[in-house]
Amino acid sequence: MLDLFKPRWRHRDADVRAQAATALNPDQDGEVLARLARDDDSPRVRAAAAAALLDLTLLDQLIAGDAEATVRDAASERIMALLAGTVDGAPAAETRLRLIRHTDNPRVLTHVARHSPDAASRDAALAAIREPASLYDLALHGKDAATRLAAAERLEDDDLLRQLGREGRDKKVVRLARDRLKAHQREQTEQARRAEEREQALDALEHLAAHSADPLFAARFGQLEQRWAAVAEGADGPQAERATKALEQARARLEEARREEQRDAARAAAREERQAALDTLRALMRDLTGDTWDHQLGELRSAVGTQERRWQAAAEDAPGDDDQELAFRSQLDEWRRLIALAEAARDHDDPEQRQALAEQWPRRVPAPSSLAELTAAPAPAEQPQAQEARAPSRERSRHQGLVVALRRELQRGNLKHANRLWLKAEAVLAEEDDAWLARQLERHSERREELRDWHAFAAQPKKEALCERMEALIDQDMDPAERASAIQALHDEWRALMSSDQDQDQALWERFKAASDRAYEPCRAHFQELDAQRADNLRRRRALCQQLADFVAGENWDRADWQAVWEIRRRAPQEWKEASPVRFTDGRDLQKRFSALLSEIDEHLDRAWQEAERQRAVLLDRARALSEQDDAHDAARQARELQKEWRAAPWLPPARHRRWQKDFRGLMDAIFGARQAASQARDEAWQAQRDRATSLLEDGERRLGEDLAALDDAALAALIGELEALDHGALERGQQRRKQQLLDTLRRRRADLPRWRRWRDAERRLAAAPDGEADDDDGALAVALEALAGVDSPEHARAERMAWQLEQLPRAMKSAGYAPLEEALKLVEQRDAEAPLDPALRQRMAVALAALEPGGGENDRG
Numbered sequence: 001m002l003d004l005f006k007p008r009w010r011h012r013d014a015d016v017r018a019q020a021a022t023a024l025n026p027d028q029d030g031e032v033l034a035r036l037a038r039d040d041d042s043p044r045v046r047a048a049a050a051a052a053l054l055d056l057t058l059l060d061q062l063i064a065g066d067a068e069a070t071v072r073d074a075a076s077e078r079i080m081a082l083l084a085g086t087v088d089g090a091p092a093a094e095t096r097l098r099l100i101r102h103t104d105n106p107r108v109l110t111h112v113a114r115h116s117p118d119a120a121s122r123d124a125a126l127a128a129i130r131e132p133a134s135l136y137d138l139a140l141h142g143k144d145a146a147t148r149l150a151a152a153e154r155l156e157d158d159d160l161l162r163q164l165g166r167e168g169r170d171k172k173v174v175r176l177a178r179d180r181l182k183a184h185q186r187e188q189t190e191q192a193r194r195a196e197e198r199e200q201a202l203d204a205l206e207h208l209a210a211h212s213a214d215p216l217f218a219a220r221f222g223q224l225e226q227r228w229a230a231v232a233e234g235a236d237g238p239q240a241e242r243a244t245k246a247l248e249q250a251r252a253r254l255e256e257a258r259r260e261e262q263r264d265a266a267r268a269a270a271r272e273e274r275q276a277a278l279d280t281l282r283a284l285m286r287d288l289t290g291d292t293w294d295h296q297l298g299e300l301r302s303a304v305g306t307q308e309r310r311w312q313a314a315a316e317d318a319p320g321d322d323d324q325e326l327a328f329r330s331q332l333d334e335w336r337r338l339i340a341l342a343e344a345a346r347d348h349d350d351p352e353q354r355q356a357l358a359e360q361w362p363r364r365v366p367a368p369s370s371l372a373e374l375t376a377a378p379a380p381a382e383q384p385q386a387q388e389a390r391a392p393s394r395e396r397s398r399h400q401g402l403v404v405a406l407r408r409e410l411q412r413g414n415l416k417h418a419n420r421l422w423l424k425a426e427a428v429l430a431e432e433d434d435a436w437l438a439r440q441l442e443r444h445s446e447r448r449e450e451l452r453d454w455h456a457f458a459a460q461p462k463k464e465a466l467c468e469r470m471e472a473l474i475d476q477d478m479d480p481a482e483r484a485s486a487i488q489a490l491h492d493e494w495r496a497l498m499s500s501d502q503d504q505d506q507a508l509w510e511r512f513k514a515a516s517d518r519a520y521e522p523c524r525a526h527f528q529e530l531d532a533q534r535a536d537n538l539r540r541r542r543a544l545c546q547q548l549a550d551f552v553a554g555e556n557w558d559r560a561d562w563q564a565v566w567e568i569r570r571r572a573p574q575e576w577k578e579a580s581p582v583r584f585t586d587g588r589d590l591q592k593r594f595s596a597l598l599s600e601i602d603e604h605l606d607r608a609w610q611e612a613e614r615q616r617a618v619l620l621d622r623a624r625a626l627s628e629q630d631d632a633h634d635a636a637r638q639a640r641e642l643q644k645e646w647r648a649a650p651w652l653p654p655a656r657h658r659r660w661q662k663d664f665r666g667l668m669d670a671i672f673g674a675r676q677a678a679s680q681a682r683d684e685a686w687q688a689q690r691d692r693a694t695s696l697l698e699d700g701e702r703r704l705g706e707d708l709a710a711l712d713d714a715a716l717a718a719l720i721g722e723l724e725a726l727d728h729g730a731l732e733r734g735q736q737r738r739k740q741q742l743l744d745t746l747r748r749r750r751a752d753l754p755r756w757r758r759w760r761d762a763e764r765r766l767a768a769a770p771d772g773e774a775d776d777d778d779g780a781l782a783v784a785l786e787a788l789a790g791v792d793s794p795e796h797a798r799a800e801r802m803a804w805q806l807e808q809l810p811r812a813m814k815s816a817g818y819a820p821l822e823e824a825l826k827l828v829e830q831r832d833a834e835a836p837l838d839p840a841l842r843q844r845m846a847v848a849l850a851a852l853e854p855g856g857g858e859n860d861r862g
Helices: 014-023 030-039 043-050 056-065 069-084 093-101 106-115 119-128 132-141 145-154 158-167 171-209 217-231 237-251 253-286 290-295 297-317 322-346 351-360 382-396 398-412 415-431 435-473 480-497 502-554 562-578 584-627 632-647 654-704 713-725 733-768 776-789 795-814 820-830 839-851
Strands: none
Touching (some): 014 030, 030 043, 043 069, 069 106, 106 119, 132 145, 132 158, 145 171, 171 217, 171 237, 217 237, 253 297, 253 733, 398 415, 415 435, 435 480, 480 502, 502 584, 562 584, 584 632, 733 820, 776 795, 776 820, 776 839, 820 839
């Protein structure tokens, strides 16, 4: 029997087996599916079988043990569909609820919450979800309004709430998202206000604790202690710790330096932690490969979530600056978008691998019998005219032409043809009384007799030799086919020697014929076997025709498996050709029936392929529209979805599919190439930012090395503005750190510049005073400067210093902005620059002013 209709899941081609697995009934063909999922050599077949299984235990085994990611993914997708109850054969509702409550897989829970037709299953899955991204996805794409609203109520992330308020599909969801976002913002504003008051109180305590104790220290400490007690409620752990440290430092000055270092270290650690979280996200982005997306998507999602929590924890301890916050949020949003795209793309095979498999598909397709037939070339255009022109001449001289032909053959010595023409002329004379024709025959009779005599003389030995050769074949041991060929060759030679005068050749012919019959006897059995073979081939062809007729009559052409139909159409002519030879007369009607059946199949195939090509044409038009979009990244995202639709389009044979695939692939390459070009342009813009940053940083660092006297306020302001305008997220890690340090230093230098110039003028004012005797006012000025600078006074001036401090105490307590440097500069500027100054007092004043230099000590802090 023919093997044309064996089960397709046993086909030698993996693609055919995979498609057959998708068509199997899980209830009836469960064992076949299990065998294919466990044991088939092809990962594609195992994945197709896993996608149809109902056995959860076997699916778990495939997820845990199969070496191919595509098989594991297919098994995972199948388990999700079974738990969601969206496929036939899914477990009962109670069983699914129990399984859902015992899983913590966010992907499975999200799938069930989105796709399960059972409300109880959706609610159970939604209650178990914790991830903000999953809640946002459900709030946007949940199966019903209740699910979307419930997901929105549990969403806490402000960025996702803001995005949901813009993109939500339900008014209630949009309103809820906006209300929750406003509530969060109000709460954050209030928290920020309280946090700012706490920070201000803490800053004041820390600032006081950073100074050496002076006469005003105790009074200011009491005020700040009361102020902190009023705002301490609601302070977090780090803030309370800072306050405790500041109070302890105020009470124990010996711990001052060590505790200051601890606070600096804590702030630096928080900054480094935030920077490390941002750098980790960027490092993950740099190290991405296609294999990472295929096999480590879960690890990537976990790593990104860890860095987000790491950032949030560091921000709670010490909030970062705006540029750093913007860079981190931008990087985090990019990761979320990439992970969402990877999850969408993972459900399906890589389009390049599918094309490579299609290229390896067998392409041998025999041509239909109608193409093998050669049509006769049409006669030249002038031939009919020539024949038409000659026709009247032949009609006028019909017998003359016969005589001309006879004469030509006689002249050439072609007795065989001449005899035929002679017999034809005699037949004409028998019907007509043509004296001219009779005379012509009489004229040429002598030449004919001469040729007959010569032919008898020359052909006789040859015919005798042919008889001898035929007689020799009788006893020769030869293959039947070879013997038949040799007999046929001798007959051909005999016919070449015939003269159309059978009377002359009869005796030899009988001898030749008798020998031929005896020599052919051994061939009869061989050709009888050939006849039996032809009969068997004829039976096989009838069986093939019946199979095709049953197939055509029984196939549901509205839901046909067109690849299987095409395979049958391709193999049927091969089977037909293998069942050969057959007698032409016996197989002529059968050949017509076979051709008619193939033509009927071809009609169905043509209609199916026209519809498949129509759908591909629509997809190509959409692909062309995407290739013309301005937003390359959005076009690439939509192109991935279009690729899924292209892969799901109805099947076409390789030869017809290849043309469409070439155009579609070209458009896809153009779309993804545009996205790559856009990314490259963005990278180039970032590189330009980095190069400009390098130049600005080098310029700023060079300025820091200059003397304060050489600095220009306008130049510093311009440099600070240029540094602030740099895109922080586009800079490298080292550049970001250098930029922030440089900005902090430049801002302090610029803020200190006016005071430093006043300080420098005061120093010059004292140095330029002429030498003279000591004056009481100058002595009081020296004591005041020493007290303000916090430097020691001589023993003889300590009483005067104490008196001055007590005198200044009430004004210092009333003035919240009391600044030692400012007071010292006012005192020096009030002194007459031309008045003589005692050198010893000048030296004491110079020491005190040096201690108050802006940017060079702590006494300039207000």
